[in-house]
Amino acid sequence: MRLDYMSDLSKKNIYDFSRETLKNLLITDGFKAFNAQQIFSWLYQKNEPNVESWTNISKNLRSYIQESFSFELPTVIWDGQSKDGTRKFLIKFSDSKTVETVLIPAKNRLTICISSQVGCAIGCTFCHTGTMGLTRHLRPSEVTGQYIVLSEWLKNIEPDSRITNIVYMGQGEPLHNFDNMKEATEIFLDDYGLGLGQRRITLSTSGMVPQIKKLNDFPPVNIAISLHAAHDDIRSELMPINKVYDLNRLLSAIKEIPLKAHRWVTFEYLLIKNLNDRIEDIDALVDLLPPKISKVNLIPFNEYPESNFKKPSHSHILWFHNELNKRGIITTIRTTKGTDILAACGQLKSEYEKLNLWN
Ligand code: SF4
Structure with a gap:
């Protein structure tokens, strides 16, 4: 993926990743493959970017997501x-x-x-x-x-x-x-x-x-x-x-x-x-x-x-x-x-x- 512009270089925009790319990223950082599916459901199906409400996701993963990703949309x-x-x-x-x-x-x-x-x-x-x-x-x-x-x-x-x-x-x-x-x-x-x-x-x-x-x-x-x-x-x-x-x-x-x-x-x-x-x-x-x-x-x-x-x-x-x-x-x-x-x-x-x- 080519990122020509990032507003906050310390955080990746979570909407930039396909489920497959996100899955690989999560596995590299010690999480499970199925977590990508859970995250996608919250983002795209429930349209809920507030990580605090992602109740089926562990506290540890929620903290990782908040620290690692931004949720910026145009x-x-x-x-x-x-x-x-x-x-x-x-x-x-x-x-x-x-x-x-x-x-x-x-x-x-x-x-x-x-x-x-x-x-x-x-x-x-x-x-x-x-x-x-x-x-x-x-x-x-x-x-x-x-x-x-x-x-x-x-x-x-x-x-x-x-x-x-x-x-x-x-x-x-x-x-x-x-x-x-x-x-x-x-x-x-x-x-x-x-x-x-x-x-x-x-x-x-x-x-x-x-x-x-x-x-x-x-x-x-x-x-x-x-x-x-x-x-x-x-x-x-x-x-x-x-x-x-x-x-x-x-x-x-x-x-x-x-x-x-x-x-x-x-x-x-x-x-x-x-x-x-x-x-x-x-x-x-x-x-x-x-x-x-x-x-x-x-x-x-x-x-x-x-x-x-x-x-x-x-x-x-x-x-x-x-x-x-x-x-x-x-x-x-x-x-x-x-x-x-x-x-x-x-x-x-x-x-x-x-x-x-x-x-
Ligand atoms: S946006 Fe306009 S200039 Fe660019 S490829 Fe399409 S028709 Fe051509």
């Missing part, structure tokens, strides 16, 4: 709601750095869009976050913490709502922060942790080929690839990472992703007017995508202040969608949500000083 410092019900939150960490997290309601579903880094190093030219550069990786506790604090927040605002799905599509490139995202994902999936199903979590990557090749060492969640173009020159214009890992290298790595039966790789495709929305783009997509495992999710471009790109017309988006489906590629159009509060894909950027403009 805080919500601002929230805004779109006309369509999408909510955007500004989440603050102990070093005062912030990220944005989004809750997206849909029929029978409430999806949390989680950030993985403060800023992002990838610099996609269509993305608001990409203009920030990378400040630092998020720790596991800061990743799961977005889910934990917003679940608590919801209890007060909408007691009947529950977060059902997680997408790693907020600020940052999750595979650039591989070890911490892996640890956080293990906590999300652990039955003694946050207890989410594998199919409820989707990791989205810009196409970091060496890390894609390491996905057999990552919990088996859904994978989404930000493709956005089927020609190298256009993709390099949109995503500088393509100059290092071009489409050929990317697709070779994708074919090696360990997929469970009936699992798909979703290719996210940002539709931009007069750039990647032509008939030759459809031809190239059909040639490029591995059959049987590929789904395409079209995302009409979300314009934001200073963006250079435009969204195609509604009729053109439908034409593109129909053509791909006709040619045997399962294609959906993502409903754009939260554009009025800059909460849609590619629009996230923590600008605390500008928040009053969005209220």
Whole structure:
């Protein structure tokens, strides 16, 4: 696990550890393996960080935990709601750095869009976050913490709502922060942790080929690839990472992703007017995508202040969608949500000083 920032170097944050890592730590310090399970139950199932109330745990272990660990979670410092019900939150960490997290309601579903880094190093030219550069990786506790604090927040605002799905599509490139995202994902999936199903979590990557090749060492969640173009020159214009890992290298790595039966790789495709929305783009997509495992999710471009790109017309988006489906590629159009509060894909950027403009 990579800890890029610790507010109190004398104490480890207990939320940074998967049950397996915590178990190893406890055994090294003379405690029992099953103590990790007990601690997880208190933290994640009973949501009780007050160690004094952990009645089934020995006094000796309780003292060790209090001396060794902090229990720090991020805080919500601002929230805004779109006309369509999408909510955007500004989440603050102990070093005062912030990220944005989004809750997206849909029929029978409430999806949390989680950030993985403060800023992002990838610099996609269509993305608001990409203009920030990378400040630092998020720790596991800061990743799961977005889910934990917003679940608590919801209890007060909408007691009947529950977060059902997680997408790693907020600020940052999750595979650039591989070890911490892996640890956080293990906590999300652990039955003694946050207890989410594998199919409820989707990791989205810009196409970091060496890390894609390491996905057999990552919990088996859904994978989404930000493709956005089927020609190298256009993709390099949109995503500088393509100059290092071009489409050929990317697709070779994708074919090696360990997929469970009936699992798909979703290719996210940002539709931009007069750039990647032509008939030759459809031809190239059909040639490029591995059959049987590929789904395409079209995302009409979300314009934001200073963006250079435009969204195609509604009729053109439908034409593109129909053509791909006709040619045997399962294609959906993502409903754009939260554009009025800059909460849609590619629009996230923590600008605390500008928040009053969005209220
Ligand atoms: S689209 Fe994702 S990977 Fe690209 S700059 Fe934005 S946050 Fe980073």
